[in-house]
Amino acid sequence: MTTPFDASLDDSDSLHEECAVFGVYGTSDSAHLLTALGLHALQHRGQEATGMVAFDGENFKEMRGLGHVGENFDAGSEALAAMSGHAAIGHNRYSTTGQSELKNIQPFLTELAFGHFGLAHNGNLINAERLRSSLVASGALFQSTTDTEVIIHLIARSHRQTPEERIIEALMQIEGAYALVCLFDNKLIGVRDPYGIRPLVLGKLDDGYVLASESCGLDIVGAEFVRDVAPGEMIVIDEEGCHSSSPFAKQNSKFCIFEFVYFARPDSVFDGHGVYQARKAIGSELAKQKAISADVVVPVPDSGVPAALGYAEESGIPFELGIIRNHYVGRTFIQPTQAGRTQSVRMKHNANIAMLEGKSVILIDDSIVRGTTSRKIVSMVKEAGAKEVHMCIASPPTISPCFYGVDTPDKDKLIASYMSVEEIAAEIGADSLTFISHDGLYRAMGHAEGRDKDCPQFCDACFSGDYPIKTASAKFSTGTKS
Ligand code: SF4
Structure with missing residues (x-):
């Protein structure tokens, strides 16, 4: 629309x-x-x-x-x-x-x-x-x-x-x-x-x-x-x-998997799956995917919270609110200049120094799009005194734009479309960076066998580039979103 x-x-x-x-x-x-x-x-x-x-x-x-x-x-x-x-x-x-x-x-x-x-x-x-x-x-x-x-x-x-x-x-x-x-x-x-x-x-x-x-x-x-x-x-x-x-x-049903990862409210339920439970399960899968030695698990609030709880539960590493979100600021996107956006990131999230200083931190966020917000958050956590910051992302790398009703930047603006995971880690200043794997994400959605490569159980095109509705007009469609 x-x-x-x-x-x-x-x-x-x-x-x-x-x-x-x-x-x-x-x-x-x-x-x-x-x-x-x-x-x-x-x-x-x-x-x-x-x-x-x-x-x-x-x-x-x-x-x-x-x-x-x-x-x-x-x-x-x-x-x-x-x-x-x-x-x-x-x-x-x-x-x-x-x-x-x-x-x-x-x-x-x-x-x-x-x-x-x-x-x-x-x-x-x-x-x-x-x-x-x-x-x-x-x-x-x-x-x-x-x-x-x-x-x-x-x-x-x-x-x-x-x-x-x-x-x-x-x-x-x-x-x-x-x-x-x-x-x-x-x-x-x-x-x-x-x-x-x-x-x-x-x-x-x-x-x-x-x-x-x-x-x-x-x-x-x-x-x-x-x-x-x-x-x-x-x-x-x-x-x-x-x-x-x-x-x-x-x-074949191609429900948007990103509704579970980020868009939907955590108290919503789709097809019998609670969004909150799905996000916790993603955190648990992340912990199983890569063992990291750290002192605390810290979410980027709000959407990173359930995944961080799942990660902490699975790993046994304590969960702490090391970042506090101010709910009373405007959204980042309304800032028309980079300087304005930078300030908005700072206005929205503040480091809770007592939970970060001198600690090795596992930072959980839902996604990385351009990388600018992640860089600011990692920098803020390090400035608060964290020894190490290991970033874990509750979605696979976002490599392709969405044509089905979600606002995404063009492909050449998506950092994961032109950088490796190691390069992104260096770019955002993290000591390590882990994205949930495609199979791990699908396991968290209740598909024990992982992602069906021949017929994925969800739309995951922004992670895979595999668009369920293929049409010649799709590549022109960013001009008419609903
Ligand atoms: S491409 Fe598919 S999975 Fe990604 S946001 Fe759009 S509908 Fe959701």
């Missing part, structure tokens, strides 16, 4: 999730309030903007704004008080495009031949540019610069009878990753792409149902987790209940 790329802001040193979706149906007149809560729980998936569309049986109402959910949908908000409905959908947006315009904030609401239609999308359509050009050539007028709007135009042009059939026909033309929630006059629909790359879960709340990018979005509204929406599944929720179909050709 994004726009032409603004290179000046493409300097983040970590990967970022692109969006969250949420939908609720059949909950008296509180769907809009539940949606605000759900989006709040999913804030980590997108902080640039948020929006919702609600339906009260007669009217659709919409609201959207830049910034966090709490800034837009707080309890005293007049706009929120003016909303009502038994059905609603919502969206949190993350974007690096710099085009923070209201017109790009989802959910989109439009009027089609069969009535109102609201749409929220998490993912990235890799053939969106081609489809958009051909739609524009045939007279389509686009209101936004997002790839998501392509779906709306395809649905609008479909001659199929029902809204469901129109959505299916539109999605048959789409290549890429999507988890969608759609709102019609009296229907909520959730769809996942045939590979199930981006997550979507189903919950039950009283007489109604909830769809959310992660199960933590169900927990906050008190919904009972029912199950993951399956890859390629369409869920239709209306006054008669919840109906499932699988309209697309079956593919």
Whole structure:
């Protein structure tokens, strides 16, 4: 759902999730309030903007704004008080495009031949540019610069009878990753792409149902987790209940493994696997992979914490919070200059000297993207008096960009794409550097045999370069992210 790329802001040193979706149906007149809560729980998936569309049986109402959910949908908000409905959908947006315009904030609401239609999308359509050009050539007028709007135009042009059939026909033309929630006059629909790359879960709340990018979005509204929406599944929720179909050709599931490593909240569960437990298991695998003699295991907070706990448990080396995170600073990516970014790293993490001075430290982080943040952190730990810093990373080297809805720098900016592990260790100033192996990562995900090289059990393209959806347009797709 994004726009032409603004290179000046493409300097983040970590990967970022692109969006969250949420939908609720059949909950008296509180769907809009539940949606605000759900989006709040999913804030980590997108902080640039948020929006919702609600339906009260007669009217659709919409609201959207830049910034966090709490800034837009707080309890005293007049706009929120003016909303009502038994059905609603919502969206949190993350974007690096710099085009923070209201017109790009989802959910989109439009009027089609069969009535109102609201749409929220998490993912990235890799053939969106081609489809958009051909739609524009045939007279389509686009209101936004997002790839998501392509779906709306395809649905609008479909001659199929029902809204469901129109959505299916539109999605048959789409290549890429999507988890969608759609709102019609009296229907909520959730769809996942045939590979199930981006997550979507189903919950039950009283007489109604909830769809959310992660199960933590169900927990906050008190919904009972029912199950993951399956890859390629369409869920239709209306006054008669919840109906499932699988309209697309079956593919092997390729859920994004990085959801487990970094993106998802640790209290979320996908396909029966707790994210927290998976991260601890990765730490345990790291400890088994390479024995390091050290005094303390220290996480780079927050995402390195569960892996560090797993490492400490497996190795018997004490876990300590040697780095303290300040949660009240802006994100690194909003700093447009290298000097600004450097300062932000320092503002976000501070050394806890008492836990580091004179010690040999195993430092656990989730990933290394460009290497700039790692260099600052290692330097900070050494300045605090650490004797040695052994960096352990809870993901394999990131060597390729993501085309499926995650913001990554171009390949030539990914340090692991042009340096060996030893060279990266020297570059970031670490005494040693260990990345979890591909097989170790898969073992931590419950695949005792490791990674299936012929048919990997997840999408791991940013580590392997093995893209599950291969298309000639993929290499051009960084301009249209969702
Ligand atoms: S390329 Fe990486 S970040 Fe993107 S979907 Fe695949 S595993 Fe996830």
